[in-house]
Amino acid sequence: MTFLEGFRLAARGIRSNLLRSVLTMLGVIIGVGSVIAMVSLGQGASAEVTQRIANMGSNLLMVQPGRAVVRTSGGTRVAVLTVAHEQAIAAHASAVAATAPELSQTANIRTESGSHEFQVIGTTASYLEIRNTSIVSGRMFSDEEKRAADRVVVLGANPAAELFPHTDPVGETLRINQRTFLIIGVLEAKGDSAMMSADDSILVPVTTAEKRLFGTDALRMINVKAVSSDHIDAAEAQIERILSPMLPEGAEIRITNMQQMLDTMEETSMTFTLLLAGIAGVSLLVGGIGIMNIMLVSVTERTKEIGIRRAIGGTPKDILVQFTLEAIFLSSLGGLIGIAAGFSGAQLLSQAMGWAVMFSGSAAVLGFGTAVTIGLFFGIWPASRAAALDPILALRHDM
Amino acid sequence: MSIIAFDSVSKVYRMGSEEIHALRDVTFRMAPGDFTAIMGSSGSGKSTMMNIIGCLDRPTSGSYYFDGRSVGTLKEAQLAAIRRSKIGFVFQSFHLLTRASALENVEMPLVYAGVSPKKRRQQALAALDQVGLADRAHHRPYELSGGQMQRTAIARALVNRPRLLLADEPTGALDSATGHEIMAIFRSLHAEGMSILLVTHEQEIAQCARMIVHFRDGEITSVTKEQREEAAAL
Numbered sequence: 001m002t003f004l005e006g007f008r009l010a011a012r013g014i015r016s017n018l019l020r021s022v023l024t025m026l027g028v029i030i031g032v033g034s035v036i037a038m039v040s041l042g043q044g045a046s047a048e049v050t051q052r053i054a055n056m057g058s059n060l061l062m063v064q065p066g067r068a069v070v071r072t073s074g075g076t077r078v079a080v081l082t083v084a085h086e087q088a089i090a091a092h093a094s095a096v097a098a099t100a101p102e103l104s105q106t107a108n109i110r111t112e113s114g115s116h117e118f119q120v121i122g123t124t125a126s127y128l129e130i131r132n133t134s135i136v137s138g139r140m141f142s143d144e145e146k147r148a149a150d151r152v153v154v155l156g157a158n159p160a161a162e163l164f165p166h167t168d169p170v171g172e173t174l175r176i177n178q179r180t181f182l183i184i185g186v187l188e189a190k191g192d193s194a195m196m197s198a199d200d201s202i203l204v205p206v207t208t209a210e211k212r213l214f215g216t217d218a219l220r221m222i223n224v225k226a227v228s229s230d231h232i233d234a235a236e237a238q239i240e241r242i243l244s245p246m247l248p249e250g251a252e253i254r255i256t257n258m259q260q261m262l263d264t265m266e267e268t269s270m271t272f273t274l275l276l277a278g279i280a281g282v283s284l285l286v287g288g289i290g291i292m293n294i295m296l297v298s299v300t301e302r303t304k305e306i307g308i309r310r311a312i313g314g315t316p317k318d319i320l321v322q323f324t325l326e327a328i329f330l331s332s333l334g335g336l337i338g339i340a341a342g343f344s345g346a347q348l349l350s351q352a353m354g355w356a357v358m359f360s361g362s363a364a365v366l367g368f369g370t371a372v373t374i375g376l377f378f379g380i381w382p383a384s385r386a387a388a389l390d391p392i393l394a395l396r397h398d399m
Numbered sequence: 400m401s402i403i404a405f406d407s408v409s410k411v412y413r414m415g416s417e418e419i420h421a422l423r424d425v426t427f428r429m430a431p432g433d434f435t436a437i438m439g440s441s442g443s444g445k446s447t448m449m450n451i452i453g454c455l456d457r458p459t460s461g462s463y464y465f466d467g468r469s470v471g472t473l474k475e476a477q478l479a480a481i482r483r484s485k486i487g488f489v490f491q492s493f494h495l496l497t498r499a500s501a502l503e504n505v506e507m508p509l510v511y512a513g514v515s516p517k518k519r520r521q522q523a524l525a526a527l528d529q530v531g532l533a534d535r536a537h538h539r540p541y542e543l544s545g546g547q548m549q550r551t552a553i554a555r556a557l558v559n560r561p562r563l564l565l566a567d568e569p570t571g572a573l574d575s576a577t578g579h580e581i582m583a584i585f586r587s588l589h590a591e592g593m594s595i596l597l598v599t600h601e602q603e604i605a606q607c608a609r610m611i612v613h614f615r616d617g618e619i620t621s622v623t624k625e626q627r628e629e630a631a632a633l
Contacts, residue, residue, distance in 0.1 A: 005510055016498050308494045311455060312508045312555065313483020315476045391455050395494065 003321075010325040013298075014333075021330060024294040027287025028334030028374065029341060032367040035280040036342025039363040041349065042276065044356035046269040050262065055190065057132055058258045059097075059229040063089075063239060066252030068218040073249070079218030080251040083206055085243055086222045092242050095235035098225040100127040103209045103218070109202065110175040111163045118159050120176060120202045122209020128187075130223045131198045138170035138185030141205050149207035151181045156201045157189035176202070177213060232257050284370060287334070288378040295327050295382035306386050307394030320380075320387035327379020328372055335371025339364050400467050402563055402594050403429040403452055408461035410447050410617075421447035423617040424461070429596065429610075431562070434589040436597045436605035439614030446567070448614065449598045453486055453565050454478045466562055483511050487556025491568035493548040495540040501527065501551045502536040508559045526554040530584060546577035553584060564588065564595045570604055582607050 014021045065080035072078055083101050090099040103122035108115060121127075125140045141152050153174070160169050169183045181204070190199050210217050226235040236255050243253060299306070306319055343359060350357035405427040412419040421444045429435050439445040450456035451463060454470055455478075463470045466485060470478070482488075495504045505523040514522065527533050530550040540548055549569060556564055566585070570578030586607055589595055597608055605611045611623040 002513065009510075012498075304494070305496055308496065309507070309511075310479065311453070311482065311488050311494070313479050313511045313559075315479040315511075317476065318479075318511060392450050395490070 003325075006318075006321045006325045007329070009322050010329040013322075013326045014329055017298075020294065024291055025287075025330055025334030025337065027290040028284065028331050028371050029287075029338040031280055031284035031287045032335045032338025032371055033341040033345060034283060035277070035367050035370075036339050036363055037346040037349070038276040038280070039273075040343065040346035040357050040359055041355055042269060042273055043360055043363075044346075044350065044358040046265065047358050048356040049265050049269075053258050053262050053265070055132060056258060057225070058262070059226040059232060060130065061224040061226060061232065061235060061239070061255055061257045063222040063224060063243070064220070064254045064256070065218070066254060068220065069216075070248055070251045078248040078251075079216065080247060080253065081219040081222060082217045083210075083219070085246055086219070088242050088246060089222065089224060089239055093224075093235060093238040095227055095231040095238055096224055097227045098126045098129050100124055100130045100223045101206050101219050102127075102221045102223060103206055103214065103216075104201075104220050105214050107176050107202075107213065109159070109163065110178075111172075113163060113165075116159070116162065118156075118202050119200060120153075120204060120209065120213065122204050122206040122213070124206055127198075127203065127223070130225045133190060133198050134188050135185045136188045137168060138183070140185055141203075146205040146207055149205060149211045151179060151208060151212060152184045152205065153181045154185040154187060154203040155183060156187050156203070157199045159200070159202055160186045176204075179212060226257075229259070232259065284374055288331070288374040291327055291330055291375060292378035292382060294330075295323065295379055296385070298326075299323065299382050299386040302386075303389060303394045303397040306389050307391050307397065310389070310391035311395060316387040319389075320383050323383030323386045324376065324379045327383065328375035331371045331375030331379070332368065335368045338371065339367050342367070400431075401428045401464070402431045402433075402466050403427065403596070404464040405451075406462045406464075408451065408458040408463055410444075410451065410456070411459045420617050422451070422458070425617070425619055427612065427619065429594070431594050432589075432592050433610060434585070434595045434597070434608045435610045435612060436599055436608035437612045437614060438599060438602070438605050440600060443614040444617035445598050445614045447617075449565065449567055449596075452563075452596060453488060454481045479511075483508060484559060485562040487553075487559070487561040487564045489549070489552050489556050489564065489566040489569045491571040493540070493545075493552045493572070495548055495551060495555075497540050500537050500539055501532065501543065501547075501554075504540070504551055505555045505558050508555060512559055522558055523554070526558040527551070529557060530554045544577075545573050546580055549573060549577075549581055550584065553581070557588075562594060564593055566595065566597045568599055569597065570599070570601070578604065 063081065067080065069077050069079055086099050086101045089096055100123050104119055106117055107120040109118050124146060128134055128140060135154070138154070140154060141150070145152050153176070155163070155169055163169065163174065164172060169186060172183050173180050174183065175181070187198055204213065224235060224239065226232050236257065239255060247253065309319060346357045349355060405425050407424045407426055408422055409420065409424055410422040412421055425448065437445045437448060447456065451458055454465065457471055465481060496507070502520070502523050505526050506519045509519040509522060524533060524536060527536050530553050532547060532550050532554065535543060535547060540551070543551065570581055573581065582604060585595055585597070597604070599605050609625045612619055613621045
């Protein structure tokens with residue numbers, strides 16, 4: 001008997017008991033489907049994060065205080081990181097190309113259209129260079145405005161669109177925490193609705209944030225751009241050396257670079273992927289056992305058919321091939337349905353939740369391959385039981 | 400050369416500690432083109448005899464030659480090849496696959512013989528035509544009468560042009576009128592030169608054969624040859 005004949009027989013066997021076949025496939029469908037959906041969503045998310053970090057540049061470092069403010073032994077409260085620290089780094093670290101302070105808080109923004117909450121970042125003009133962004137309309141604040149702590153703001157793309165949907169915001173005013181500010185510029189849209197994205201922020205001169213808005217000089221972080229990505233370690237060491245004598249006692253700082261963040265992200269997403277693979281593996285195992293169970297029932301039910309086939313000249317191998325192919329047919333059909341279900345499920349989820357999704361051909365191939373293997377692995381035992389039946393006894397079987 | 404040659408064949412089954420001698424030292428010959436009936440009550444060993452002749456079972460001792468070939472030493476796949484190409488089976492309860500049409504049932508031996516689908520269809524239709532069922536080719540077994548089912552089974556047995564037709568109580572599940580129709584088919588096949596071996600417990604059916612072999616307790620008790628043959632010889 002040829003392989004093709006075996007396949008036709010298997011297809012007929014499945015068709016003749018369609019409902020049971022579909023129920024049997026369900027385990028594999030769910031298993032493969034969830035693998036595909038999870039891989040698509042996982043890869044989409046990790047690609048987005050990687051892209052975002054890469055956008056910011058891999059030669060970026062962030063200096064953050066352990067706590068923004070510490071209490072000295074004298075009892076006074078002192079900011080850990082201030083503009084003075086930022087300027088010291090800019091002046092003395094040779095591996096550093098640029099620095100920008102960030103003194104940020106969420107603030108209430110009021111315009112004619114109503115009240116909103118946005119992150120207000122006190123910084124300097126070098127923020128643009130470090131965050132790899134630029135002004136699309138108007139201008140960045142000048143050194144003069146910074147010195148004078150003028151009440152001027154530059155809007156990120158999202159606040160600009162939200163607060164002034166129909167007009168150019170440059171030249172308009174808005175109120176931050178009840179104080180009126182003049183809008184002098186708008187940032188370009190980076191399109192990455194990410195954490196730490198400049199898109200969602202409102203920029204003011206750092207002096208303005210200190211004196212007119214938040215009443216503190218404690219920075220949330222100092223952004224540092226190394227000369228190149230090869231200078232990151234050197235920059236880190238220099239920052240450490242410059243800052244440590246300047247820090248108040250008991251204060252700690254943390255220096256993170258983008259490469260480290262990238263590594264952490266990848267590690268996290270790997271752990272996540274392994275966890276999902278484990279869950280998917282269990283569901284595929286259950287699906288496989290389901291197929292084995294049904295194949296065993298099927299062999300018992302069709303004992304007489306097996307006897308007839310043997311009597312008219314089918315060899316044990318023919319029977320083995322027929323039943324194994326039937327199991328493989330079931331599982332691979334389940335695999336194909338699972339792949340389709342997984343992809344459409346991921347698509348639906350991404351549309352409903354706004355998650356990034358990435359379809360990978362290798363995941364589909366892997367899912368299908370796993371399904372076929374499961375059919376073979378769990379089908380071979382029932383099939384060999386069928387092949388081993390004594391034709392005389394099988395013919396006598398009542399059913 | 401005989402198509403069937405049994406030389407002191409014995410078959411012993413073991414049921415727990417007990418040994419059951421299904422066949423004791425049976426020696427038997429059947430010439431090609433013969434029509435032989437094996438008679439005996441249930442438990443006489445005629446079914447075991449039938450299974451060994453049909454290459455479904457192997458003797459415990461002694462030797463069995465089918466069409467000049469020793470069967471005792473053959474492997475399962477080789478036995479299947481003999482069944483596939485040289486023997487046609489007809490069973491008491493028809494043994495048709497209920498999910499397949501009459502035509503597909505008849506085609507089945509050809510599937511295992513590796514015949515191409517197109518040729519298979521032609522041969523199966525010819526075999527159905529031979530038993531007068533060409534117009535029922537696409538009916539399922541449950542849409543056929545008992546006689547039609549048995550004729551389908553005969554077509555299936557004939558489709559690979561076997562050397563021997565082996566029928567186990569072929570009329571046992573049929574009323575006597577239908578039984579006679581089936582026996583008429585066997586007689587005409589015999590007239591065309593087919594070797595037929597029939598197992599039955601009905602005297603009337605056995606009378607159709609030219610030679611009747613009586614079985615009892617695993618042994619041949621008597622062999623009756625038809626008188627007509629002798630009359631013709633005179």
